[in-house]
């Protein structure tokens with residue numbers, strides 16, 4: 001009679017450094033943020049949506065979306081929330097506020113940090129504005145955070 005083999009697990013960890021391409025649309029998006037502090041999207045020639053974050057293909061119409069358009073750095077707060085844990089699960093001294101801002105002139109929005117505001121100051125639909133980092137490096141943190149528009 002054969003005995004059942006019970007699985008044995010071995011604890012360990014694997015550290016992996018890696019890089020991946022931001023793609024055609026993502027590379028231009030980050031380059032514009034870094035070099036010009038502009039937020040760019042792409043327009044679908046069929047449905048007219050302005051895609052932000054930009055994509056070179058409209059997933060609704062199945063056509064190329066290669067026309068680049070600058071969108072506003074201001075937009076409406078769609079939703080927000082607070083987190084008390086950082087991305088590695090450690091307790092934060094001060095909670096982060098994260099939100100989705102639908103940018104004016106775009107049909108999409110960005111998930112980002114909300115700054116210069118307390119949760120009780122925020123209302124869904126309120127106008128927000130991007131605050132750009134002084135030293136930009138070509139990533140999403142070139143937008144430091146969104147704050148209530150002044």
Ligand SMILES: [Zn+2]
Nearest residue numbers: 044047058061
């Ligand atoms: Zn489309």
